[in-house]
Amino acid sequence: MRYWRLPDRPVEAMRAHFEQHSYHLHTHDTYSFGLTEFGAQTFGCRGESRTSAVGMVMAFNPDEPHDGHSATELGFTYSIVHIGPELIADLLSDKAGRATGLPLFDRPVLHEPVLAAALTRLRASLARPASALARDEALAATVAALVDRGARSAAPAARGGADTVIAGRARCVLDDRYLDDLGADELAAAAGCSRFALYRAFKASYGLSPSDYQRLLRLRAARRLIVAGTPVADAAVAAGFADQAHLTRWFRRCYGITPGTYRQAASPARFQRT
Template structure:
């Protein structure tokens, strides 16, 4: 995972379902960023190598496995911190996107959060942010999964490194959870967004996601995945082909079904079907 390529690579994209969140995946060797600012936050996950940058009058060195955080409207630079350069994934959320999250958590009066320090080694958060970045670049991730993971990862980041007040504990909303389960089960091929489900149960998206996880032990997208796999197993037993099952249940393609099914049950869908049918 820490192997560095020998040439520079840059991929810039936006996540339209996360308010056009800007994303960067890059491998830099000799590139040097001139002093500049962003009107939103910079959240960088260092995957390999090291980056050196000047920020708030100090030199910082971010090595692989660390997070580099920069607040809005702060001048900073960027250059290699070792001979091999660096590879990282970066989120550029604008301030309104963060304010929306605080409003969903019913923390609208806390003001705009500011990160403390700049470079942090926080292994589980590095892993969570890296996974989130890949999900936002991955067409196979469901809208529900992307929206839920975005909120959960940002909450942890802000709690740990921006002195965000701890939100109140998610309450018990059995009717809301039951209604959400019904909605998800009825729409396995094309699941609703987090916002749509929250609206259906009259809760904010963030509050709904926390209530659902407290009640089931799973985020909504993970509960959906289990229901899809249960239904896939039933369809395969009845004789449906893996391709037909993948199409019927909304998997991105047959290989997507194969990966998830084998991960869950230890056997490929085709082999499971043949065994059940005695073929």
């Protein structure tokens, strides 16, 4: 596998071949687009099992739960690009600078050759030395292709109901206190419900259990610390993991790479201006 991260843009990319690796259910705080190059990947998303074969694009909205594993004995090769929603919003703003709304991808698997080609060009611009202008142009072209080929312009309407209220309260607590050793009783009390009602509401609203969501917040905190130059072992403890081995295990299960590989990709020296 290889992993790249732009030092001055919320853009990351990976190209990898997996045979036995199985992704744990996880989310990204970015838009994430995977292009299958060999074999096929099966993944769960939005309550259904999906398969992406050669040439197909997987499209995940921010915070959309999914997992994944090979659908064949020979494994699969794919590239995935992660783009921060703030960058998408900036690239889609109109000429007057007004936000036009973030796109929503309502199909997790797209068969769009034009989009696949744009993603290939973008990943290539990250993988080799390129000027900042060339990378920005590849990024803008990819976002345009994504919106034209697979997105709706309006975000979904907010859901109402008791479950949404319960889940929202619990999420606020987790967002504020993800480093704390919170128990189900404490979280349920803050949400104003029973432990069972909390789990059911949270899972229905976000597709993850509260513990999975807390772990993802800790993983994101570790990523930020690593990018800032914190040694991996120190980042692990500061982000709420028992030790570096604990962080590494979950980093690989959710992202397919080790924290050390991510640290190398986060180095600005990897990108040379030409």
